[in-house]
Amino acid sequence: MFHSQRPGALTSRVRQTKLSVGNRMRPSSAQKTVKSAARRRSRFAAERGERYTPRRLAQFLLENATDAADYAAARREVRKLGLDPDKIPHDRPPHA
Numbered sequence: 001m002f003h004s005q006r007p008g009a010l011t012s013r014v015r016q017t018k019l020s021v022g023n024r025m026r027p028s029s030a031q032k033t034v035k036s037a038a039r040r041r042s043r044f045a046a047e048r049g050e051r052y053t054p055r056r057l058a059q060f061l062l063e064n065a066t067d068a069a070d071y072a073a074a075r076r077e078v079r080k081l082g083l084d085p086d087k088i089p090h091d092r093p094p095h096a
Contacts, residue, residue: 062090
């Protein structure tokens with residue numbers, strides 16, 4: 001009689017497989033890094049897209065305007081943020 005033909009041999013092997021499937025594998029170091037970064041973001045309430053203050057964003061918009069039309073559009077966006085573009089320290093683009 002072969003080993004697999006023994007009564008109950010197949011069911012014990014299936015039972016061992018089911019038990020081992022339920023065990024979780026240990027996470028890799030990359031997975032640990034991602035999880036710890038997510039924990040830090042939630043701990044400090046730093047969501048993506050919330051890294052700049054409205055004042056810094058306004059300064060960024062105004063300083064990166066390339067011409068007069070772009071500068072006018074940036075000023076409108078700054079007003080939409082509820083800020084006065086004249087009170088934000090920035091360098092005007094040439095010919096604006």
